[in-house]
Amino acid sequence: MTTTFWTIQSLQAWAVPWLQQRGIESPRLDCDLLLAEALGVERLALFLDPKRPVAGTELATFKQFMQRRARREPVAYILRRRQFWRHEFLVTSDVLIPRPETELLVETVLDFFPQSSPLTILEVGVGSGALLCSLLLEYPEALGVGIDLSAAALRVAEENGRRLGCWPRMTLWQGDLLAPLSSGQYQGHFSVIVANLPYIAAEELQSLQPEVVQWEPRLALEGGTDGLAVIRRLPGAACPLLAEGGLLALEIGATQGDQVAEMLRDTGLQEVMLRLDYGRLPRLVSGRRI
Structure with a gap:
């Protein structure tokens, strides 16, 4: 033998x-x-x-x-890590795997605010914490708040904050969108609000790769019938939380730019802009409270 x-x-x-x-x-x-x-x-x-x-x-x-x-388990889940922006993050099947397109949210904030700015940053749907931690590491004087409906996701975000040394400047709350901030004390509080909310239409979800459909959390993917069920709830509630000059920036699906831009304008935000991803598709909408 x-x-x-x-x-x-x-x-x-x-x-x-x-x-x-x-x-x-x-x-x-x-x-x-x-x-x-x-x-x-x-x-x-x-x-x-x-x-x-x-x-x-x-x-x-x-x-x-x-x-x-x-x-068809994603490599990131097998390795339990994923590179995002300048750092490596813990990822588990409780969180969406960070994508390069989401780095546009970091770039957009950097375009608007000097890195010495003492920002107050809110991420809605914080997931792994990759976006919030990346922003806090780019802005050493900033404080960050992350909200997520999933307790398991919040544990991953906390672990990433601790690993990367930004945990002392992070606060995490469990809740649906902005529900944890409903007391009124956060009116005009945040310099930056960012979100990569679910934006895939329910019927489109099954056409995606098995790595996505079978393994990534549906809660972080599906945006209802038109993909906008979650996103449309955010701008009106987020706008009052922005400080003067504050920025709201949202990742979106490639066909949703005009609709989401109109949502931001309807809340009174100014300087509403679309930003293209690396494939030249609309991927981000931003607006400012002036």
């Missing part, structure tokens, strides 16, 4: 077509990320030492990762 001797190179040669046959869109990248994690090395090490033997425990871990990926 012979025993197969595995190296990095031979595992890659087996794993890449194996993933491809199972419908994985980026089999080489996913293979390398999971193999590097199983070996406890940086991805570059795979290229520098392709003939390195893979030990039994490492092989077992890698094969477990491969089975999970074959079930």
Whole structure:
């Protein structure tokens, strides 16, 4: 009876077509990320030492990762981390995986306010905390509040705040949209309100990749019949919470720009603008309280 001797190179040669046959869109990248994690090395090490033997425990871990990926579990959930903006964040299946498009919200705030500004920042639907933490790390004098309906998501956001050192400047509340701020004491309080709320129409959801539909929290994805059921509840309630000169910025679906821009104008916000994502599609609407 012979025993197969595995190296990095031979595992890659087996794993890449194996993933491809199972419908994985980026089999080489996913293979390398999971193999590097199983070996406890940086991805570059795979290229520098392709003939390195893979030990039994490492092989077992890698094969477990491969089975999970074959079930279309996202790589970010398997690794329990995702890069966003300038930092790495803990992610679990309790939170939406941070996307590059959401970095536009960070860029937009940076365009409006100097980094020395002592901002008060509110994120509605804070999820993993990637956006709020990124803003707090760009604005060392800022304070941040995050709200989420999910207690599990808030635990992830807290852990990320603690890991990155911005937890002392963060406050997290559980609740539906702005319900935790309904007392009236926060009128005119926030310099910045940002949100990446659910904006996918219910009937469109099933057409998305299995990684999204089967694994990411539906609460963070589905925006009702037209995708705007959650978003349309926010501008009118958020506007009174903005300080003079304050900014409201929302991530949106690619076809929702005109509708959401009109919502912001209807609340009295000025300088309403659409911003395009890296694919040249409308992805963000912002307005200011002047």
